[in-house]
Amino acid sequence: MHVAIPLYPRFTALDAVGPYTVLAFAPGWTVTFVAAERGPVADDKGTLLLNATASYAELPRPDVIVVPGGSGTLDVLSDEALVGWIRQAHEHTQWTTSVCSGSLLLGAAGLLEGREATTHWAILDFLTRFGAEPVSERVVTAGKIVTAAGVSAGIDMALTLLAQAADPVTAQSVQLAIEYDPRPPFACGSPGTAPEGLAERALGLIT
Amino acid sequence: MHVAIPLYPRFTALDAVGPYTVLAFAPGWTVTFVAAERGPVADDKGTLLLNATASYAELPRPDVIVVPGGSGTLDVLSDEALVGWIRQAHEHTQWTTSVCSGSLLLGAAGLLEGREATTHWAILDFLTRFGAEPVSERVVTAGKIVTAAGVSAGIDMALTLLAQAADPVTAQSVQLAIEYDPRPPFACGSPGTAPEGLAERALGLIT
Numbered sequence: 001m002h003v004a005i006p007l008y009p010r011f012t013a014l015d016a017v018g019p020y021t022v023l024a025f026a027p028g029w030t031v032t033f034v035a036a037e038r039g040p041v042a043d044d045k046g047t048l049l050l051n052a053t054a055s056y057a058e059l060p061r062p063d064v065i066v067v068p069g070g071s072g073t074l075d076v077l078s079d080e081a082l083v084g085w086i087r088q089a090h091e092h093t094q095w096t097t098s099v100c101s102g103s104l105l106l107g108a109a110g111l112l113e114g115r116e117a118t119t120h121w122a123i124l125d126f127l128t129r130f131g132a133e134p135v136s137e138r139v140v141t142a143g144k145i146v147t148a149a150g151v152s153a154g155i156d157m158a159l160t161l162l163a164q165a166a167d168p169v170t171a172q173s174v175q176l177a178i179e180y181d182p183r184p185p186f187a188c189g190s191p192g193t194a195p196e197g198l199a200e201r202a203l204g205l206i207t
Numbered sequence: 208m209h210v211a212i213p214l215y216p217r218f219t220a221l222d223a224v225g226p227y228t229v230l231a232f233a234p235g236w237t238v239t240f241v242a243a244e245r246g247p248v249a250d251d252k253g254t255l256l257l258n259a260t261a262s263y264a265e266l267p268r269p270d271v272i273v274v275p276g277g278s279g280t281l282d283v284l285s286d287e288a289l290v291g292w293i294r295q296a297h298e299h300t301q302w303t304t305s306v307c308s309g310s311l312l313l314g315a316a317g318l319l320e321g322r323e324a325t326t327h328w329a330i331l332d333f334l335t336r337f338g339a340e341p342v343s344e345r346v347v348t349a350g351k352i353v354t355a356a357g358v359s360a361g362i363d364m365a366l367t368l369l370a371q372a373a374d375p376v377t378a379q380s381v382q383l384a385i386e387y388d389p390r391p392p393f394a395c396g397s398p399g400t401a402p403e404g405l406a407e408r409a410l411g412l413i414t
């Protein structure tokens with residue numbers, strides 16, 4: 001199974017590398033980072049440079065795509081090189097997936113019309129602009145499209161995907177290999193459980 | 208606060224990028240990837256190239272170091288460029304941390320003698336070779352040394368670290384910003400909860 005993860009300026013590193021690590025650990029799965037052209041792409045903090053090793057033109061028909069989010073997402077919603085690649089790749093994928101604001105790019109490609117989808121809690125309503133039905137869930141599956149909530153949700157999404165696209169035992173093996181037995185130090189990872197005022201602080205970190 | 212994350216051939220991507228993302232989201236924190244020399248370093252799957260933007264010589268005194276693990280760890284236990292940098296950086300750090308087999312590198316640098324520490328479940332006993340006391344916990348704090356269990360545990364470690372090195376509200380804000388409200392699809396992320404036989408399969412993915 002060949003997975004492609006497109007990179008664009010100011011993507012969020014964990015959006016891409018969480019699913020990357022899960023899927024790259026699966027036997028027989030290969031993951032390639034792609035971009036408009038080969039070379040390093042800087043993340044939303046400007047301090048991480050991840051290399052695209054193939055251009056969009058070089059990888060037009062991956063089996064799976066994972067579109068990451070990031071503070072740069074809004075700037076590339078009308079980038080036809082990226083959005084056009086997503087739209088065309090989707091015609092042949094077995095699974096089309098996103099993490100965080102990456103689902104807005106699926107929306108811009110016209111893939112979410114009338115479908116349930118999710119994204120980062122801070123921008124959930126934004127999905128309606130693309131005709132999607134926003135759902136406040138960690139992972140949302142709508143046919144072959146799988147969208148995840150913010151940043152770290154890509155790990156849960158990728159394991160969920162692997163259980164369906166490969167088999168549950170493969171997904172469980174990867175989960176144990178990466179020791180994914182999370183123990184968040186606080187119970188504040190979603191707005192519903194966070195103490196009052198924390199959402200404003202968190203928004204200050206991502207905008 | 209300046210954080211340095213050393214990269215070496217066949218590191219595990221999520222070991223580095225989980226803590227990176229957590230710490231880089233914190234206001235006033237900067238994270239730099241370092242290596243023997245600047246340039247791309249390939250991960251343990253060979254398909255992810257992350258760039259070191261400073262050499263060890265260029266960043267001798269970071270405030271915090273986060274040493275990732277990976278299938279390449281054993282090959283660099285006697286790499287004096289890396290191990291020497293860890294040993295000397297530690298003299299001035301406020302916090303010296305590791306993820307997964309990264310703690311073996313702290314051990315090789317002579318930092319774990321008589322200290323409690325943890326690492327990936329598959330190699331926990333290996334820590335005794337460095338005089339450490341292996342502890343099967345997600346995150347272990349021993350003075351200014353903080354070690355994490357396998358791969359994904361780096362996220363929990365970095366949030367725990369941030370709560371101590373900055374303050375709990377900053378850590379909570381980051382946790383909410385990256386929507387870290389994990390929902391693992393299976394209850395098999397540690398050997399204690401995994402079904403029989405899964406550990407052998409998981410080991411096959413990491414060796």
